[in-house]
Amino acid sequence: MADTATTHAVVLRDIGKRFPGVVANHDVDITIRTGTVHALIGENGAGKSTLMKILYGVQRPDEGAIILGGQEVQLHSPTDAIAHGIGMVFQHFMLADNLTVLENVVLGAEKLHGIGDAARKTVAELSDRYGFGLDPDQLVEELGVGDRQRIEILKVLYRGAKTIILDEPTAVLVPQEVDALFENLRVLKEEDHTILFISHKLDEVLAIADDITVMRRGTTVGQARPGSVTKHELAEMMVGSELPTPAKEGSTVTDEVQLELANVSVVDPRGRSLLTDISITIHRGEVLGIAGVEGNGQAELVETIMGIRKATYGQVRLGDVDITSWETRGRREAGIGYIPEDRHRHGLLLDSPLWENRILGHQTRRPVAKGMWIDRSGAREDTDRIIEQYDVRTPSTDTLCRALSGGNQQKLVVGREMSGAPALLIASHPTRGVDVGAQAAIWEHIKRARKDGLAVLLVSADLDELIGLSDRIEVLHRGRLVAEFDPRDVTPQDLGAAMTGAHEDAS
């Protein structure tokens, strides 16, 4: 026993954790070999993040033992876990907006290179090595989800932890970035680091993992090795039943224009061009996919359509109404639904119950408001409808949003934005963090609404999602539309090349 234990970086034995109304973990047994990449998969709310938080000392287990390098340990706080050489990337960003990239990265690890020029140099080097392109002195506030994710990854790499926990680090990264990350995980593995990797993207899991553990309803239900299992089998182990195969269907595109951007440009107060001369039209019943590496103007495009940002030049038209100067609320009332890229920053009030969150953005409309009053029972009932239709796993509508697993929070946001039959849906990474089953369900919802005339602007890092859902794909690079593709005959490789600007350079 003693000698096998030493080759096991982490052993979790009989871990149990209960929250009010939920058993998040029970009888969890996992053994993680030193120097391997161990993937943890499972449906939304299966208890993966909770388990990792227990291993990182954020949450105390109600029962069970944590054994690190053969030694049983008590982890009271992240400080203890860090002292044992554990580092973690959380599913939801843990960044201070008003600090710079550098400050966020070195915080807590100042002993390594200080907080000055030596640290700046190391951060810049790491960022270059991983192709992250981060400026150490930029304020995090100015960055989108892609860059934020890159900073989070940089944080653990900078610390050089022996055991690295990555809770859905790739959800908003494009394939090239994922490849670069995996390259480096392999190097780390060679150097005897141990990596725990959580993802809902099974291709990634099969590509990088040495061992796979599947969780369902709070406990481990199976083990697998990538060589001997298919993506399909994994999905079935996770969900516990067979996956629905997406039905092929014909085009529903009409020739009625729902959204039109005419020569839209956005220039920031410092005079930098964020979007240049964007012209797009989306028809009723059409899904327009926007491909691109995060940080190339996606956020600005979405915010301009939502009225969070104003177009410096150009026009935005909804149907045949010019809405260029409208406020966000007016736009929403006119029938625009909005799934934001970062559910925690823009989509939800974490410390409010689900039913209050259902009201956000719909506060002037039925069924959650009556005249100037909030309709509580209406809101509760409609939240129940979303919970049922979108399979949000929650004890009740009065649960605080914070207590939901990441994927379930996402399902709630999607359900809310699809409420009230919107005419146009602006969806940024709509299935970020949801499991394969729920992903298929969300796509199904969108397709059904599309058939009834919904127009969709889809921004996603998931190329399969883009290709599978879109009727047309535009590529955004450095604030310009640089290429257009027909999803029926485009390969992820073509898209990838266009996204990094290879297309532009060639022409």
Next chain:
Amino acid sequence: MSTTTATPQARMMRARKFSHAWLLITVLVIVALSAVRVITGVHEIDSTGTLRAAAIATCPILMAALGGLWSERAGVVNIGLEGQMILGTWGAAYFTYYYDPWIGVLGAALMGALGGLLHAVATVTFGVDHIVSGVAINIIGLGAAEFLAEAYFKNLEGGGVKQLTGLASPTEMTIPGVSDAAADIATQHWFVVSDLAAVVAALTSRLSLLTVLVPVLVVASAWILWRTAFGLRLRSCGENPAAAESLGVHVYRHKYIAVIVSGAMAGIGGGYLALVASSGFTTGQTGGRGFIGLAAMIFGNWRPGGIVGGSLMFGYTDSLTLRSTDAVHALLLLVGIGLAVYALWRLRQGRVASAGVLGAISVGFFAWFLLTDSVPREFTGMTPYVATLLVLAFAAQRLRMPAADGLRYRRGESI
């Protein structure tokens, strides 16, 4: 990869531009002041005496503001600065009486720190609302100082139930030749030259060493908060304590240290009032300067340079009210000019609406200056607050308080 990659050089350029801006503002203020003095003939507005008084009025406010900076950067709103200052006045008096003025300063810091500790226990450990706890500390500070004065000072020489006078002051210094020469030039009333000389004269004659300590503490605080690992950790607690905790930062510990230091700074401000600004302790001698310090901190956008500017403005007008009604009248012109310049600057930025409003207000001040001969004294006292309101109203988008300032933080709850 991102559309926004500024090179380090560009960053440095921006930083340099920034310090140029400060220099420019300082020069502009001096020139405007001088012009107003020459135009109105009211030399009192920046005479050596006025400037000395202004420096003395500024220091306690600045110390309170500095205290606010420490605590709010760690995410704790410290509205109890006033109470901690009051404790400081008593501490300074008590320890100066029995030991010497420098022990008195330490005593002031200690008493203020006790007030800070109380605030930390309430807000950090027990999660009491920061405002509620702060108000309580103000009440406790006032009551405790009155009680302690009555208990300890009643039977002392120079003492009474509400006061203790005749205390020794910290060392004062005069730089012989320079001081006299500068004072001499200052009385020549030359344009700009005399104004600069007045500044030099004020800083070289009978300058209390405690006055010198104040800017030293400001610079030291700025350095600690922005240049050290400890400072980074402390600030991270004010921005996103959950993230800090997840990286192994002891959030509670840092908040405790910050609030205690905050109290100590306010306490020293109180000590300054008892030892330098006047020659003894009286109850109620802070006169709301803790709150003014808080306003100066907000005015200064939670940054060291800004709070110095804010405190100077409050301190200057405060000292002017007491000295000369003519000077107060001349000040109207200065405010008018200041607003006009600000309006022009906004106009250049293309913010026509706010430039218009500012311009109109500025014209109002000019008219007021031309149509009257004197200003009711109460109005001057208002000037700094009006200025703060204007700044808040027009620059609110650019004010940036720490993101988690004033929020209750419980370990492990929000990860």
